[in-house]
Amino acid sequence: xxxxxxxxxxSKKKRTVxxxxxxxxVLAAIAGVAYYxxxxxxxxxxxxxxxxxxxxxxxxxxxxxxxxxxxxxxFEPPTLTVVVGVNNTVTWNDQDTTAAHNVISVSVxxxxxxxxxxxxxxxxxxxxTLTAPGTYTYEVFLSQIVEGTIIVKT
Numbered sequence: 294x295x296x297x298x299x300x301x302x303x304s305k306k307k308r309t310v311x312x313x314x315x316x317x318x319v320l321a322a323i324a325g326v327a328y329y330x331x332x333x334x335x336x337x338x339x340x341x342x343x344x345x346x347x348x349x350x351x352x353x354x355x356x357x358x359x360x361x362x363x364x365x366x367x368f369e370p371p372t373l374t375v376v377v378g379v380n381n382t383v384t385w386n387d388q389d390t391t392a393a394h395n396v397i398s399v400s401v402x403x404x405x406x407x408x409x410x411x412x413x414x415x416x417x418x419x420x421x422t423l424t425a426p427g428t429y430t431y432e433v434f435l436s437q438i439v440e441g442t443i444i445v446k447t
Contacts, residue, residue: 347420353384354441356413361392361435368441375423377447382422390415394433402427402445 355369375381385396396410396419405425413419423429429443 347384347418348382351382351384351420352380353386354443356385356387356389356394356396356433358388358415359391360389360433360439361394364437367439371440372442372444374444374446377424377426377445381424381445382420383443384418384420385410385413387413387415387417387419392435394435396431396433399430399432399440401425401429405429405445 352373352375354373357366357369360366360368373383375383387394392414394410394413396408396413398405398407398409401407402425405427406421406423408419408421408431410417410419423443423445426445426447429445430440431443432438432440
């Protein structure tokens with residue numbers, strides 16, 4: 294009669310993982326990725342300033358009244374072109390009293406300034422001086438995302 298011997302060492306047991314455990318792990322991974330992607334990075338204000346330090350004349354982007362409650366209202370203008378050394382300090386003039394706004398740079402060209410204006414509300418003015426040529430995109434999160442673009446030329 295022939296016998297089979299098991300190799301020396303601990304016996305191998307089959308592990309079973311329940312479907313609910315796999316599902317929980319997958320959902321946790323998806324939630325982690327969604328949190329990471331949806332959370333803006335902590336951005337320094339760079340050379341962004343507010344209120345009195347901003348020039349009274351120059352290029353302005355208006356956050357119009359009602360943008361916090363009306364999805365059809367956008368930044369004015371939605372796209373802006375400026376020239377370094379001529380008009381490259383951009384001022385956001387918040388005229389909307391319906392909601393606080395967080396205006397954040399989304400993409401900037403190499404060596405470009407990033408900004409994050411936190412808690413803007415009606416009457417606030419923030420500005421940033423852009424010296425790196427290229428295309429900057431920014432947005433504000435409300436019940437919808439309102440986007441804008443600044444093109445900087447030399």
